[in-house]
Amino acid sequence: MIEASEVRLSHFQSMLLFALVISIAFGFLSRRRPLDRVKYILWSLFLFLVIGIGIGWAMYPFSK
Amino acid sequence: MPGGASTTDARVADPSVFAPARPAKQADGMQNQSKAFAIAVAGWLVPGLGHALLKMWGRAVACFLTVGVLVFLGAGMRGNIFNSSGVDAFDRLGYAADLGTGCFYFFARAMESQGPDVSHANGDYGTRFLATAGILNLLAALHAFEAARGHKA
Numbered sequence: 001m002i003e004a005s006e007v008r009l010s011h012f013q014s015m016l017l018f019a020l021v022i023s024i025a026f027g028f029l030s031r032r033r034p035l036d037r038v039k040y041i042l043w044s045l046f047l048f049l050v051i052g053i054g055i056g057w058a059m060y061p062f063s064k
Numbered sequence: 065m066p067g068g069a070s071t072t073d074a075r076v077a078d079p080s081v082f083a084p085a086r087p088a089k090q091a092d093g094m095q096n097q098s099k100a101f102a103i104a105v106a107g108w109l110v111p112g113l114g115h116a117l118l119k120m121w122g123r124a125v126a127c128f129l130t131v132g133v134l135v136f137l138g139a140g141m142r143g144n145i146f147n148s149s150g151v152d153a154f155d156r157l158g159y160a161a162d163l164g165t166g167c168f169y170f171f172a173r174a175m176e177s178q179g180p181d182v183s184h185a186n187g188d189y190g191t192r193f194l195a196t197a198g199i200l201n202l203l204a205a206l207h208a209f210e211a212a213r214g215h216k217a
Contacts, residue, residue, distance in 0.1 A: 006142060006178075007190075018189075025126060028127070029123060
């Protein structure tokens with residue numbers, strides 16, 4: 001068994017990490033040149049965060 | 065030139081002149097397909113290995129690290145790692161997604177010694193991280209398969 005300390009993240013930290021990791025993977029898989037990869041990663045990360053936060057705000061009225 | 069023209073005419077008239085070339089080409093194609101399939105399976109079993117076999121080092125490292133980080137975080141957050149004894153379709157779907165991580169599935173099981181805890185948001189996120197790691201690795205294996213077949217990747 002591998003003993004590992006439990007990871008505790010807030011909602012935002014979880015979303016940020018998820019978006020960052022997935023953006024990096026997509027960037028490397030879909031683009032060849034380093035500059036194109038960086039652009040894709042940043043754009044994808046931005047969209048992940050904007051859409052994620054946007055959906056969060058859109059759901060806010062129904063959470064009560 | 066009369067000589068050249070007559071040779072061409074003979075080939076056109078007798079298609080069997082080209083016959084030996086076709087099986088060789090088909091065998092080559094089959095070999096490429098088998099190689100591409102083996103690369104895809106390798107990429108599924110060990111994230112990034114498919115790309116490493118194709119000497120796509122950047123993509124290999126990126127696949128290994130991103131899938132590894134997602135599995136590490138997912139198991140560390142005590143997400144649910146599904147097993148083969150699922151009772152409903154969602155469990156079986158989750159099992160298929162988790163299996164997508166290849167050998168990291170067993171790493172996640174070994175790491176999560178205390179079992180899942182989905183009573184908190186952290187555990188729920190962890191479940192999604194693990195499933196995403198699996199799907200991402202399957203996507204990477206498919207990408208390696210296409211690249212090995214010579215398609216644009």
